[in-house]
Amino acid sequence: DAKTTQPPSMDCAEGRAANLPCNHSTISGNEYVYWYRQIHSQGPQYIIHGLKNNETNEMASLIITEDRKSSTLILPHATLRDTAVYYCIVSGGATNKLIFGTGTLLAVQP
Amino acid sequence: EAGVAQSPRYKIIEKRQSVAFWCNPISGHATLYWYQQILGQGPKLLIQFQNNGVVDDSQLPKDRFSAERLKGVDSTLKIQPAKLEDSAVYLCASSSSPSSYNSPLHFGNGTRLTVT
Numbered sequence: 001d002a003k004t005t006q007p008p009s010m011d012c013a014e015g016r017a018a019n020l021p022c023n024h025s026t027i028s029g030n031e032y033v034y035w036y037r038q039i040h041s042q043g044p045q046y047i048i049h050g051l052k053n054n055e056t057n058e059m060a061s062l063i064i065t066e067d068r069k070s071s072t073l074i075l076p077h078a079t080l081r082d083t084a085v086y087y088c089i090v091s092g093g094a095t096n097k098l099i100f101g102t103g104t105l106l107a108v109q110p
Numbered sequence: 111e112a113g114v115a116q117s118p119r120y121k122i123i124e125k126r127q128s129v130a131f132w133c134n135p136i137s138g139h140a141t142l143y144w145y146q147q148i149l150g151q152g153p154k155l156l157i158q159f160q161n162n163g164v165v166d167d168s169q170l171p172k173d174r175f176s177a178e179r180l181k182g183v184d185s186t187l188k189i190q191p192a193k194l195e196d197s198a199v200y201l202c203a204s205s206s207s208p209s210s211y212n213s214p215l216h217f218g219n220g221t222r223l224t225v226t
Contacts, residue, residue: 043217
């Protein structure tokens, strides 16, 4: 079973920041938080991951709370092409095994 | 770099027939995964290879599904005989390492299987 809880859907206006929340209250000390997204009819695409520090790359920012029980993925300026299902995944250990939940469907509106 | 290649893109078969899917991972990636994604659900891991050895096949229905990765590069996933509930998208992914936290998975676009 997935170790994360995400809202099933969210809307965001084009050009605005999209903030996608994720709860992972049972995360253990050696587990990372990963975010992937899946655009319709494509395979999942890696976005970002982190352990306890906030992370930023060219796609997004990841904010992890100090107790590591929740995180937020931020897309700073959402475009229509960001419409996708976003998966928050907690994973650790030697096998890099990702267990996907049902994710959040982000709909970016014009 | 070239991405993960999968074929065919679509496949329609009747129940009890057999089917095979092919995956070519990113060059140099030692770890290969097969996922099954049923409509409306997230991908579910079926099997993980490290080079040509199986790391995890705990979720693979071994009575009808089989997978191999000869020579540690390309991989095939086979279903024989197929059931209606096998209708899904079969995704292949690869990564450069099984245990590095800085080696994200790269996915292909999948094969959509319809069993009638």
